[in-house]
Amino acid sequence: MRNLTLLTDLYQLTMLNGYFEKNVHEDVVVFDMFFRKNACKSGYTIVCGIEQLVDYINNLQFSEDDLKYLKSLNLFSDKFLDFLRNFKFTGDIYSVEEGTIMFPNEPVITVKAPLYQAQLIETALLTIVNFQSLIATKASKVCYAAQGDPVFEFGLRRAQGPDAGIYGARAAVIGGCKATANVLAGKMFDIPVVGTQAHSWVQKFDSELKSFEAYADVYPDKCLLLVDTYDVLNSGVPNAIKIFKDLKANGHTPLGIRIDSGDLEYLSVEAKKMLEEAGFTNLSITASNDLDEYTISALKSGNCAINSWGVGTKLITSADSPSLGGVYKLAASYQGDKIIPKIKISEDPEKINNPGYKKVVRIYNKENKAEADLIMLHDEEINTSQPLTIFHPTYTWKETTFEDYTIKDLHKPLFVNGECKFKSKPITEIQQYVQDELNTLWDAYRRLTCPKTYKVDLSQELWDLKTNLLGDKVVQK
Known part of the structure; x- marks a missing residue:
């Protein structure tokens, strides 16, 4: 695997330098990678490229030649470049399994790491996962x-x-x-x-x-x-x-x-x-x-x-839909053990992110058909012996109640404290997993044109958190 450490936008490095100079670079943060629209005008998106993402993280290291080039840009101090010389990813990354079917606004990958580490990997993570998921x-x-x-x-x-x-x-x-x-x-x-x-x-x-x-x-x-x-x-x-x-x-x-x-x-x-x-x-x-x-x-x-x-x-080339607009957004910051949720506000409601440290669970009926996904805070639990009611995050009066159902937590650890937990699988096994995933979808979600929109809702706790943060930001204005 090639060393892709410099496969990044320059502003990632200027921000790292700024964080370093302001002594906040070691603050622990949470970033989510997600997309706002499905790939290829589809009713779903297949997540792909996780193995290459793991290879990238495992090979993150600034070579002396990299540091020499960065020094030539006259943007970074020797002290900062010395700091990069010992770079190693030490954080946590949780991801859905390669081949998992996902939907808009769901965290596909969640990174919890020191700020300088989480920020550096954004660009490469996006280019790797966006392209392969698209194709x-x-x-x-x-x-x-x-x-x-x-x-x-x-x-x-x-x-x-x-x-x-x-x-x-x-x-x-x-x-x-x-x-x-x-x-x-x-x-x-x-x-x-x-x-x-x-x-x-x-x-x-x-x-x-x-x-x-x-x-x-x-x-x-x-x-x-x-x-x-x-x-x-x-x-x-x-x-x-x-x-x-x-x-x-x-x-x-x-x-x-x-x-x-x-x-x-x-x-x-x-x-x-x-x-x-x-x-x-x-x-x-x-x-x-x-x-x-x-x-x-x-x-x-x-x-x-x-x-x-x-x-x-x-x-x-995915000719009629040549890119997947996956994004990578700050969702939380830590003060000691306390999680401080973060939210981005936009005049375009579609671009307002879901704050906090989160996970995604999928809800299946008794025939093992996927009925809905629920984005939750990472420490929430569902008691499957009790009915579960979910609601549309915008049109909140639209509710669905499940009584005979099972759930699956979609996120699995890729890295924990910098240690790789990922196990590579043969392509044939991943391909079969994709087909098994697709078989859980109703045909309406797989139509080539005008597919039905799959339900992706927020838990009550997450919805309350987001609503309160939005209210606070409006007041601050």
Whole structure:
């Protein structure tokens, strides 16, 4: 893992220097990372990137070269730079498990640490978790549209740089993709890789048929042919059928065809007819060509014959929703053992944060369907033997009471007193966890357009705290 200690905004360091000069840098504080709107216009967001966040924290250390560079900026005293020389994260970080489904305004990650430590990690934490959560959520929507067909991540060449391609592939597989075309991501994260040939392969040979013959000769048991270089129905599919018959006669099983352009619905249906008439009834018909969840949904609704999907640009860039606006806000400060809640007030009510040291519990019905989340102060408890009534944090007359329910505390320790508690899991296990999480959601929350809004309420204690703080701030004005 690279040392990303300087992967931060300059103002983080100028604030650290200021805290140091004012001798408040060791004050213990609480920050929350959360987002105000779901990724990708979805009804939920899949949290991803936690493992990379842990790697970042474990490798936090200012090298002599880092300190030399900071000194050259003429912003920091030698005393402050000497202080940074011994930097080590010693605080607590609590996070939801990687792959957890989360909703707006819920603390995804809570950091309790000395001020200078909690402040420094903000920028890197956000860039790591925001991007991977965005792509995992986009992939989930694409896979949902595919209705069980395998989806392959094909986006490396269109990603915003190598890191986006690598970690985007990881996130896409966590979100539901079966494999990636990205070989380095396959090696790094032990995920399946896929790929056959490009149009240049077909063009290189004297004819399309000769290009297919050459590929089948090299890969007789993994022969999937790209049939749209010249003419899908008058050339590509007939030539593929000739090759497939030869393979079958020699004891090999062809895999199928890929179509990368044209009217995918019409071409796939006609191609399937031709393949079946030739005796090939179970081949893969893979489509690519600038796909996303909406295109796939439309093609599925039109009864296309496509049964696997290669999705690139619009997945790896989340083209219609290119960022997750995760934020990192101060929620509390300590005076000794006493918690002093902090609140940010804005003319935009959406930007007023929930104060205090908090946790999130999820409420499930007896069928294990998620019904609502409750943001609570960290020391509150719920007696599940008693009915639980929650209310909308704005429209407080809107109440829901649960009687036969279970709850789950969503936060788990990543670091306690600087000691890492995180246990890495295989990608396949995280991917299965995501699917288990999604299965707890009603279909209304997973709709591609206009999904239902999931209930996220505040406990009575937290609501009272926030209301009182808002009142105090108004009076102070």
